[in-house]
Amino acid sequence: MLLNKPHPLEVKVLTRRYEYPQKEAIGVDEYVAKEGYEALKKALDMTPEAIIDEVKKSSLRGRGGAGFPTGLKWSFVDRKSPKPKYIVVNADEGEPGTCKDRIILEHEGHRLIEGCLIAGRAIGSNRGWIYIRGEYRTQIEAMDRAIAEAYARGYLGDNVMGSGWAFHLSTHTGAGSYECGEESALLESLEGKRGNPRLKPPFPATSGAFQCPTIVNNVETYSAVPDIILKGGDWYAALGTPKNGGTRLVCLSGHLVTPGVYEVPLGIPLMTIINEIGGGVWKGRKLKAVIPGGSSSPVLRPEECDIPADYDSLAKAGSMLGSGATMVLDETTDMVKLMARIMKFYAHESCGWCIPCREGTAWLAKILARLDEGAGTKKDIDMVDELAQGMMGRTFCALGDAAAMPAMSFVKKFRGEFEAKIANAKVYMPAPQTQPLVVL
Amino acid sequence: MTFSPELEAKFAKMVQQYPQGRQKGALIPMLLFAQDEVGAVTPDVIAEVARRLSVKPVEVEEVIGYYTMLTKEPRGKHHIQICTNVSCMLTGGEELFAHACKKLGIGNKQKTADGQFSLEETECLGACSWAPAMLVNYDFHFAITPEKLDQLIDSLKKTQ
Amino acid sequence: MADPITLTINGRALQVPAGTLVIEAAKKHGIEIPAFCYYEGFTLQAACRMCLVEVEKMGKLQPACTLPAAEGMVVLTESPKVVDARKGMLEFLLTNHPLDCPVCDKGGECELQDMVFRYGAGESRFVEIKHHENEKQWSPAVYYDPARCILCYRCVRVCDEGLGVGALGLTHRGVHAEITPSHGDHLECDECGWCIDVCPVGALTSGTYRYKSRPWEMNYAGTVCTHCSNGCKTTLSVRNGEVIRANNRDRSGINGEFLCVKGRFGFDFVHSEERLQAPLLRKDGKLEPVSWSEALAAVAAKFGEVKARGGKFGVIGSTRTTNEENYFLQKFARQGLGTANIDHHRSGDVVTLLDALKGKTDALATVGDLYTTKAALVIGSDLSQQHPLLAVQLRADYRHHQSSTYVVTPGEVREDQYAAKSVRAKAGEELAAVEALREDLSKHESLVILFSDAIKGEAVGKLVAFGDSLGAAVKYVCLQDYSNSRGAMDMGLLPDLGPGYHAAPAAGMSMDQMLAAKDLDVLWVVGANPLENTALASESAFVVVQDLFLTETAGRADVVLPAASAYEKTGTVTNVCGEVQRLKQGPKVMGVKSDLEIMGLLAKELGLSLGIWTADKVFEEIRKTVHGYNVALPVIATGGAAQTTPVNGGVPVTVRPELIRSAGDTLFTSGTLGRYSKMLQGVMEAPGELYKR
Numbered sequence A: 001m002l003l004n005k006p007h008p009l010e011v012k013v014l015t016r017r018y019e020y021p022q023k024e025a026i027g028v029d030e031y032v033a034k035e036g037y038e039a040l041k042k043a044l045d046m047t048p049e050a051i052i053d054e055v056k057k058s059s060l061r062g063r064g065g066a067g068f069p070t071g072l073k074w075s076f077v078d079r080k081s082p083k084p085k086y087i088v089v090n091a092d093e094g095e096p097g098t099c100k101d102r103i104i105l106e107h108e109g110h111r112l113i114e115g116c117l118i119a120g121r122a123i124g125s126n127r128g129w130i131y132i133r134g135e136y137r138t139q140i141e142a143m144d145r146a147i148a149e150a151y152a153r154g155y156l157g158d159n160v161m162g163s164g165w166a167f168h169l170s171t172h173t174g175a176g177s178y179e180c181g182e183e184s185a186l187l188e189s190l191e192g193k194r195g196n197p198r199l200k201p202p203f204p205a206t207s208g209a210f211q212c213p214t215i216v217n218n219v220e221t222y223s224a225v226p227d228i229i230l231k232g233g234d235w236y237a238a239l240g241t242p243k244n245g246g247t248r249l250v251c252l253s254g255h256l257v258t259p260g261v262y263e264v265p266l267g268i269p270l271m272t273i274i275n276e277i278g279g280g281v282w283k284g285r286k287l288k289a290v291i292p293g294g295s296s297s298p299v300l301r302p303e304e305c306d307i308p309a310d311y312d313s314l315a316k317a318g319s320m321l322g323s324g325a326t327m328v329l330d331e332t333t334d335m336v337k338l339m340a341r342i343m344k345f346y347a348h349e350s351c352g353w354c355i356p357c358r359e360g361t362a363w364l365a366k367i368l369a370r371l372d373e374g375a376g377t378k379k380d381i382d383m384v385d386e387l388a389q390g391m392m393g394r395t396f397c398a399l400g401d402a403a404a405m406p407a408m409s410f411v412k413k414f415r416g417e418f419e420a421k422i423a424n425a426k427v428y429m430p431a432p433q434t435q436p437l438v439v440l
Numbered sequence B: 001m002t003f004s005p006e007l008e009a010k011f012a013k014m015v016q017q018y019p020q021g022r023q024k025g026a027l028i029p030m031l032l033f034a035q036d037e038v039g040a041v042t043p044d045v046i047a048e049v050a051r052r053l054s055v056k057p058v059e060v061e062e063v064i065g066y067y068t069m070l071t072k073e074p075r076g077k078h079h080i081q082i083c084t085n086v087s088c089m090l091t092g093g094e095e096l097f098a099h100a101c102k103k104l105g106i107g108n109k110q111k112t113a114d115g116q117f118s119l120e121e122t123e124c125l126g127a128c129s130w131a132p133a134m135l136v137n138y139d140f141h142f143a144i145t146p147e148k149l150d151q152l153i154d155s156l157k158k159t160q
Numbered sequence C: 001m002a003d004p005i006t007l008t009i010n011g012r013a014l015q016v017p018a019g020t021l022v023i024e025a026a027k028k029h030g031i032e033i034p035a036f037c038y039y040e041g042f043t044l045q046a047a048c049r050m051c052l053v054e055v056e057k058m059g060k061l062q063p064a065c066t067l068p069a070a071e072g073m074v075v076l077t078e079s080p081k082v083v084d085a086r087k088g089m090l091e092f093l094l095t096n097h098p099l100d101c102p103v104c105d106k107g108g109e110c111e112l113q114d115m116v117f118r119y120g121a122g123e124s125r126f127v128e129i130k131h132h133e134n135e136k137q138w139s140p141a142v143y144y145d146p147a148r149c150i151l152c153y154r155c156v157r158v159c160d161e162g163l164g165v166g167a168l169g170l171t172h173r174g175v176h177a178e179i180t181p182s183h184g185d186h187l188e189c190d191e192c193g194w195c196i197d198v199c200p201v202g203a204l205t206s207g208t209y210r211y212k213s214r215p216w217e218m219n220y221a222g223t224v225c226t227h228c229s230n231g232c233k234t235t236l237s238v239r240n241g242e243v244i245r246a247n248n249r250d251r252s253g254i255n256g257e258f259l260c261v262k263g264r265f266g267f268d269f270v271h272s273e274e275r276l277q278a279p280l281l282r283k284d285g286k287l288e289p290v291s292w293s294e295a296l297a298a299v300a301a302k303f304g305e306v307k308a309r310g311g312k313f314g315v316i317g318s319t320r321t322t323n324e325e326n327y328f329l330q331k332f333a334r335q336g337l338g339t340a341n342i343d344h345h346r347s348g349d350v351v352t353l354l355d356a357l358k359g360k361t362d363a364l365a366t367v368g369d370l371y372t373t374k375a376a377l378v379i380g381s382d383l384s385q386q387h388p389l390l391a392v393q394l395r396a397d398y399r400h401h402q403s404s405t406y407v408v409t410p411g412e413v414r415e416d417q418y419a420a421k422s423v424r425a426k427a428g429e430e431l432a433a434v435e436a437l438r439e440d441l442s443k444h445e446s447l448v449i450l451f452s453d454a455i456k457g458e459a460v461g462k463l464v465a466f467g468d469s470l471g472a473a474v475k476y477v478c479l480q481d482y483s484n485s486r487g488a489m490d491m492g493l494l495p496d497l498g499p500g501y502h503a504a505p506a507a508g509m510s511m512d513q514m515l516a517a518k519d520l521d522v523l524w525v526v527g528a529n530p531l532e533n534t535a536l537a538s539e540s541a542f543v544v545v546q547d548l549f550l551t552e553t554a555g556r557a558d559v560v561l562p563a564a565s566a567y568e569k570t571g572t573v574t575n576v577c578g579e580v581q582r583l584k585q586g587p588k589v590m591g592v593k594s595d596l597e598i599m600g601l602l603a604k605e606l607g608l609s610l611g612i613w614t615a616d617k618v619f620e621e622i623r624k625t626v627h628g629y630n631v632a633l634p635v636i637a638t639g640g641a642a643q644t645t646p647v648n649g650g651v652p653v654t655v656r657p658e659l660i661r662s663a664g665d666t667l668f669t670s671g672t673l674g675r676y677s678k679m680l681q682g683v684m685e686a687p688g689e690l691y692k693r
């Protein structure tokens, strides 16, 4: 199971019950023996306001990518609405570089279930779904087993721990789509439709799953909640930095000695993560760049990496913490090729709903592929930037931005490499002429 | 058409997990599970699932085209998906995919003549820290090297 | 209406009701914000991003199509940022567009062309290979070219939201995204072609029109569809005298842009090779083509002879000919031939309805009322099949105003999808079912009751009494079959009632009685096919038929006079709701004459003085003499619809329910006429089955 050895610099909250090597999932007995469902018991005696207050105090921010304050999001739900309220777990885990939610699903489903129960209690919900990407069949089955155990022990069902409150939870499989990680597209998918995003507003808190008030959070976000309730929001907040509470899972990948998923406090220096926890750049090579928060986050040059790894610091550095997927690139990395591959991904995943993303990603993918083959021109390099800017902020959902941001940052920060490709090209490519519109 | 008793039981439970009148929610899971059993989303599957969930045929068409895991064409018995997205690419995913093409003698989204293997270059599988990664049907394989890939394919051939 | 707010667009302070979308607010004040996916009356998509505008204090450009105007909002629709974004969108749109405008049906009336012409850049930076998919045929009526498609989802929405058919969807994704038909590779639907109509580009093209013409090479005639009784306005596109397209893109008229399959594609009967183009006279037992003068002389001779000896005439009029023709026909019969035996195929009991309404004229609903009423009750009709426009109106009323529709029918109908209540009632049990809805129906302040021939005779009176007892404003629509079924009644093609439901000089035989009378001397049938399934009892009767085709009735005739269809003549028709609209001549068919002209010539031949027989003059006479028809001329002259206000003329009505029977046409049939439309025959797949989910 868990593939990487724990590191001494890790601060284990979410992963504190894990052992190395972990042979099988933490079952309900083991979970309960180690304080499991204690937080739920406590929450059942708390008012919804008190639960939300505690989460607000914890400065917990969404671990799915946008980093929105979780407590605040929960407080948007109108608990007095006559409609049913729903809990939705975003376990689509599609952002390239991200592989943390699967760890939770596979190892300690009960933590997620407990988090959902507490969230459900906080917004007055009786039902939740865990939307898990289709490729994660193993994880879906692991979650199904945990859910079955929870039902058998009365943690889920019509009478949660004898409280008279009903809460039902089930898994829901995706079937291959990155866009379904976008929360409104996810809700569409949950309703049996294509993963086209929805018009916002209304936001899910007002009209979410099946047009009822809904909160959508990432697996890790919900999973942080039991400890917050158990030990207090202040305790959790203190683990991190101001407005960036607690610990989070970081997915280290790329050219590292010890890649893996580790739990670190928010605000730990980025370079510490790379050099200490990740063991530094592999093969004794030098660091060329870091993609700090999944493929959508703008790339950072080494000199930009001396910052604390938290939401605000990364934003200040012009990038994002995103989903905590830190990809490390060594000096041999072909940045043009990498960018071409990233754009191919977005072109493949664009849902096709809006013009700028549908056409823009496909066009960019073609230009970048050409540049990578050495069949580009300097004008093409400018055009990557211009087209990306033409998409930025103009698409229907954030996927368009997610594609535009890395493109702009790659061209800006590694322009030299793009130019070198052209200079060293073995292919002759005449400078593209602007084309008259009507060509037959 | 009917499915295996296990799948029927699963479906029966599944449709209850969505609000009354919103059973369409079960559409995508049902199609995927039916495909796992039947081998593809055949016209029969479409008609049957549409009937059970009271959705129009076009609503089924819409999702089949959208979700990459759903297919109208049967795939190989062992469907191999190799990730070539960022983390995997950085650790040799592309070379691995090229190697698999050569080894199996097929290209992307193709199937071997005997129907045993099909191959697909795939987007991020969520296994980035253990890259390069691949899926054989629903089984993950991590930190794959060309040698490991050969061994795996050879052993799969033997299990035929 | 919500309180007005003030917003500023391009420096102009504008007042609009709170919540108005910025795109609408701008439009109201003459500021155009370009849009593809925004389509009035349908759900918002915000997909094309053409309408992005700059809004003060908002970082990103905002789509005007989904942004509600708010107090103090400051909007720029032509700022450099906006213009840049717009150009960018057009450039994006054209990247994979084939730019095959020279061979595209839409060329000249393409919104993409117009938009690029106005807002686009003259050149593109795109030098890559275009993504291409080949064109597909989805049905005889509908072709789809994914390469041209810009994915504005208009087609998907009109089909789903507008009609409740939902045969179109979106499949694949990214640049591969395209519209998919209901069954993967083909379409099973109403085949109404509304999708083709709303397509801003040449992605959806029509089986009848493709590659036939450029829009500027055609003449256009705005007229009224000749098929069902709903009276949709349609614009015929005519090239070299031939109709090659029918639509109503300018949204004028009671139907907006809606047309059903019959209206949009069922015009091809006009140019059927089976059209009669010369008069036929029976010689030696066989019908032989003869000249008009010979044919007319033969008819006049017979009519004169029979009239002189006081013989028995039977006159059967049409449910598709104009009011003028119907009026003239009854005048001819009553005054010219001195017979009271005149009737037509009745499909709804308007006579009893007017009797029951006792002179009330505000209790007859218009097509427009169906869009504003708070509630509607449909009795005994599969509305979507038989009265497509009325069905579309009710659905729009539900979509836009959350109205309540109640359905009482023998079987499942499409209205069940959104009906507040659907009740299944067998024939004869409808009124009991309606009574059971009393509590529901009396909740609403306005109600329109639409009833088919299931309610006739005494039942009509009972229904009106029920309506009166509800204490709400109740209006009625008495459903009938064809484009001038209502006009035939109004014009007095009835054995016991003259024009305007006033007493006829004498009571005559009904249609059934004429056909059964063994001693009938002359049967004169104008645009009807009563012998389709019935034999004529009088073997010696001299039969004169005016028609487009050699129908069963024409086959039995002694003289057949080739008539012009509604599309080839002028005049007026009255739809199911009593709204009068004007026909305009579109195509020309050689050798035929309008029924009015034929009758006029016959009158002349017989030496009768029945007045001038031009459509305008006869209509003038109708306006002056037929009760309820004193409608405003300008409305009609400009292509509008004017509702008539007929009342029962104080005549005791003989209830003869057995004479009222609908032909029961579906979406794909249109009586005899439909049999001669290849298109209708071709697209008919499985009517009735189509809407089942």
Ligand SMILES: Cc1cc2nc3c(=O)[nH]c(=O)nc-3n(C[C@H](O)[C@H](O)[C@H](O)COP(=O)(O)O)c2cc1C
Residues within 6 Å of the ligand: A061, A062, A063, A064, A065, A066, A067, A068, A070, A090, A091, A092, A093, A094, A095, A178, A179, A180, A181, A182, A183, A184, A216, A217, A218, A219, A221, A222, A397, A398, A399, A402
């Ligand atoms: C294109 C796109 C893909 C996304 N994919 C994921 C995902 O796979 N998992 C996830 O948790 N959030 C994803 N998000 C973020 C979600 O929209 C949403 O912000 C998140 O589920 C909220 O949960 P959180 O507040 O707990 O982070 C994605 C967003 C976008 C725009």
Ligand code: SF4
Residues within 6 Å of the ligand: A179, A197, A349, A350, A351, A352, A353, A354, A355, A357, A358, A395, A396, A397, A398, A399, A400, A401
């Ligand atoms: S930006 Fe537009 S096309 Fe791209 S995924 Fe979002 S809605 Fe779809």
Ligand code: FES
Residues within 6 Å of the ligand: C034, C035, C036, C037, C038, C045, C046, C047, C048, C049, C050, C051, C052, C063, C064, C065, C066
């Ligand atoms: S009209 Fe606003 S996005 Fe299309």
